[in-house]
Amino acid sequence: MDRYDVIVIGAGNGGLAAACRILNSGKSCLVCERHNIPGGFATSFVRGRFEFEASLHEFNGIGTPEEPGSTRLLFEELGVADKIEWVQLRDAYHLISEEEGYDFVMPFGYEEFAKANNQLHPEGEKYIREFFGICQQIKDAMAYIGETKGKPDPKVMMEKYPDYLACGSYSVNEAFEALGYPKVIVDNLNTYWCYLGADGDNLSFLHYANMIYSYFSKGAAIPKHRSHELSLAFEERIHELGGDIWFNTEVVKILTDSEGHVCGVRLRDGRKIESRHVIANCSPHVAYGKLLDSAAVPERALKLTNFRKLAGRGFTVFLGLSKSAEELGLRDHNYFIYDTSDSVKQYASMKTIGNTAAQATVCLNNALPDCSPEGTAIVYMTTLFTEDEWSKISEKDYFKVKNKVAKSMIERFEKATGTNLQDHIEEIAIATPETYARYTGHPQGTVYGYESQYYDGLMSRIQMVEEDRFVPGLRIGGGYGERLLGYPSSYKSGANEAGRTLRDMEKEGR
C-alpha cells in the first residue's frame, strides 16, 4: 500500500499504542520504525550470557488483574494485556543519602508505606495519611477534568477539589513547605524526584504527587521478559489487527499540502506514502525542526518548543556479574543513591560531568531470580545529566570520559552499599547521552522528553492539548506528549493522540 488512513512515525511505546487504537477502530495504519526492532527505549540487548533490560526500572500504575491500574485497563482495551506476564515488585526502594545519613528500605502499599514512615518520625504515619488524602483529591480532580474533556465546571472544581486548586501552580518544594512536614518525611517523599528529572524548586507538585501516589497505592511491576516483551506484544497485536510495521524505515519528511495540512511522509529511500494523518512518536524538536518544511511550521510551534527545557540526558552502566545477588550482598531491586536528599543541590551537581551524581540502580535478580544464569547477577545504574555537557566532549576523549564516569558510578554504589562489584564484572556496557541520541534520535540524548515544570507540567499540558496542536493532521504522542515521560505516560499519550486523530477524521467525515 502507498496510502494509509494514519501513519505513525516510530515504534516506541507511544507509537505502538497509537497504532493499536487506530487499528481497533477499523482504520488502516502504517508504523515506520527506523530500527530493525520495535520499542525504542523499551527493549533489551545481549552481551555474553546476559540479556540486559535497556531502560525499565519499574512500571507504575499497572496494578493487578483483581485491582487493575489505569495502564492495565488501557492494555486490555488495546488487546495486549493477556500477552504480557508481569512480576510485582516487593519493595518500593532502598534509599541511601550520604549527607543526611539515610539508609532505609520503603515498602509499596498505602498502609505499609504510611506505617513505615513511623520509623523515620514519631508522627510519620499521620503526615503520610494526610499527604495521600491530598493525592487522592488530585487524582479525582484529574479524572473529572478528563471526563469533561479539559473543560471542567469551575464551581465543581472549587467545591469538590479545593486542594487541587490550591496546589495548582506550586512546585514540589513550595507545596511541602506549605504543608510543614518534618524534613525526614519530605526527604522520603522526595525520593522519586529523579524519575521526573526536575528539581523540587521547579517540578510541578501536581504531577509529582500524582506519580508517587500511583507508585505507593498500586505498586510497581516489571514484565517477566524485559520491556522487549511489551514491545513484542504490541507488534503482534498490530499484525493481528491487520496493521503494517515497516522496520529499517526512517521517515525523513512529513509532507504538507498547499493548505498546510499533512498529506503524507517521505522515507529515506525516497518513497512517498500518502496519509492525511500522522502521529509522530518523536520530539517536537525533530518534527518541527527537521521533518517538516520550515514554511509549514507556525511561529508559535517553534516558540513553545524552544521555550521548553529538555529533560535529563541519560547515562547507564550495565553490569553482568559472575556472582549471585545474594553472594554480592544485594537484597533489593531498586536503589536510590544520592549525595544529598536536597534535589536542588543534587540537580545542580548533575549539570557537569565529574561529580559522582545521583543514581537509580537496579539489581534485576531480586525481582526476577532467573533473569541471568545461576550464580550470576545483572545490575544496571542510571544517572542523568541536566545540561548538554556531553556534546562538549571531543571524539578523542569520549571513551576516556565515559569509562571514568562509569567507574565513579560503580565505586559510588559499592561505597554506599558496602559491596564489591568490580572484582566480579563479566560483562559491561555503557550507554551515554550520545548512545541515546543515536538510538532514538532524541535531542542531546534526553531520555525524559521535556522537563515537568510547575508552570508547564502535566495539568497545563493536558488542558492545552488542542491549542498546542499546530499543524493540521499532525499529532505528537509518546514521552513528549501531554502526559510527559515514562512508560505508562508514553503509552497513554500515544493512545490519546490516536483517539484525537480518530475524532479529527470523524469531523472530516472520513
Ligand SMILES: Cc1cc2nc3c(=O)[nH]c(=O)nc-3n(C[C@H](O)[C@H](O)[C@H](O)COP(=O)(O)OP(=O)(O)OC[C@H]3O[C@@H](n4cnc5c(N)ncnc54)[C@H](O)[C@@H]3O)c2cc1C
Ligand atoms: C535508562 C532509562 C531508564 C528508564 N527507566 C524508566 C522507568 O523505570 N520507568 C518508566 O516509566 N520510564 C523509564 N524510562 C523512560 C521511558 O523508557 C521512556 O519515557 C519511554 O520509553 C519513551 O517512549 P516513547 O513513546 O517516547 O518512545 P521512544 O522510546 O522515544 O521511541 C521512539 C521511537 O521512534 C523511532 N523514530 C524516531 N524518529 C523516527 C523517524 N524519523 N523515522 C522512523 N522512526 C523514528 C525511534 O527509533 C524509536 O524507536 C527510562 C528511560 C531510560 C533511557
